[in-house]
Amino acid sequence: MSEEPGSLAGRLEQLLLGGEPCYTRRDLVERAELPLETAEELWRALGFAHVGDDQRIFTQADLEALKSVTQLFDAGIVDRDSSTTLVRSWGRSFARLAEWQATLFARVAAEAPDPEARVGELADDVIPLVASLQEYVWRRHLMAASGRLLDRPEGDAPTRAVGFVDIVGYTSTSQHLDESELLALVEGFESTASSTVVEHGGQLIKTIGDEVLFVVDDPVEAVRVARVLSERHAEDEEFPEVRAGVAYGAVYSRLGDVYGSTVNLASRLTSLARPGTVLADGGAHEALTEADPDEAEFRLRRIRRASVKGYHHVEAWRVKRPRKRDEG
Template sequence: MGHAEPDAGPDTVRALGAFLLGEEPSLTRVEVAERAGVPLDLAVTLWHQLGFPHRADDDVAFVEGDVEALRLSAELVQIGILPPESQAALVRTWGRSYARLAEWQTSLLAGLAADGGDPADPAAGLAGLTGLAGDVLPRVEALQSYVWRRHLASAAEHLLDDASTLTASESQLSVCFVDIVGYTTQSRSLDGAALVQWVDGFEQETTALVVDHGGQVIKTIGDEVLFTVADPAAAVAVALGLAARGADEDDPFPAVRAGIAHGAVVRRLGDVFGSTVNAASRLTSAARPGSVLVDAGVHEALDSKDGEDGSEDDGEAPWRFRRARRISAKGFTHLEAWRVRPRVTGT
């Protein structure tokens, strides 16, 4: 029979929770709602939307910090920052974002504590984790606030660059998906740590190039990155740059393909929706390894001119277009597509 893993026990878990929350839980959800001056049903709704587990009315699981948080949430509802029609989605987004961040940070701290402790002694492991948290968390918390404010400033700058977006429900954007070629095969040949490092490298290098061109990474989906940028020329430059790196055998950056569409996009809670996003996704699926496909919106925005041989030549631009086959895909009968390539010097 195998040996059972040491169990830190409920007392250990409670002690760690109390340390992270700043105090021992002493309140029920009913008491929290009463102290915050908020109806219990609203308190329960916000709690669930944040992704926290159900608590019975008599569970002593809350602290004074929960009272203040609930009061602040109710104030945001009252002043219209959390209107009823978007409250659920916005609070869920907060909950998911911080849950992922907390999961990663906790795993990191636990790994560091385990490296320096005795795996057979849970109490020693807790002491190590608590000590690390005491040193690390204040710094992480301060950095999170800094990063958040920096992103607020950046988002405000993008918003004010185009005053029409202040009242419009849609924005004109270029949407690009960049997809790793052969991800499934490669993932089978790498162990977990190597796969994580490989994907992290892809995401890091892609993000750096996107932001350097004034774009925004919307999300990463395993082997794929979705980004937007106002200027279609910038989107093409990023996609071609990544494809070139992927084609270089001496560069560890993976081989990729990309699809770009330009048009009306609905932005909501940090994500993007609409036909333009769907078109970019379909173009990416249809693109050959190492290639970049664009739609009519990108082509027209860059003001290309048809060449006599069926190619597209826009004079001084650092790329060339060639019309590709129309794409039949779900939601599109015949999606027009052009393959874009870097212009070779002297051609």
């Protein structure tokens, strides 16, 4: 249902949806020349609820979006089979971002003397700036991703290092923290992990509350990331105690995520690692040994073989600090 044009909700609707709702779903697909079933599937993939035939909730912006989808189909950029997966990925990503932004705007408005007036100001002035910055960030990431693909040789799945870093005792710790304290813990962990990964030329693939997953082309840099984070608690008690695992091998990418046996092995190594330590698999061990034959930076000690889910007798090495020169 459309909001009153002069109301605050109406102003938000006008700004965010690009005009007043005037189309039903059938109006939309007829004008976009797209099958109704396809449009409904894409709408659900975005994460939105079913819309009845008599509900006029769609705007000109919705129509232009559907026309753009048709153009992508015609250009062969995406096909109708894979489009739902792509749109679902968009929906999940933007839903999380929008939820966070709406909470932030609501908090800012609530602190103002006139909350409704402040919401209006945010709608008129701030949201367009945020939209512009989001496009800028997307373009920058698109350029970076394109550069990585152009630099990568053709062939099978690229060989990359995968790292997992996991907060030790997160479940028990979270039970003794209030919401603000838990949020500070997680944000501090994610912020430090993200900056460390980027500083070493890697990509933070995803965060899962108490765990981060990252990839780096160079296994040496991946182990450096893991070691910096695993040693952080000893220097800063505010940073949680963590453990890490790094594996090096073929890594498959899809819609911004990574998967394959190398990813699985890195996760399993993390579960075997002791607090404050890093475990490396055979591929990472070989690369580190070649890069640092004198153990000037890394000391690698084989650990006892262990069995974990999906892997029997995992072979792994603990990454330790090198001995000081005056040690025997």
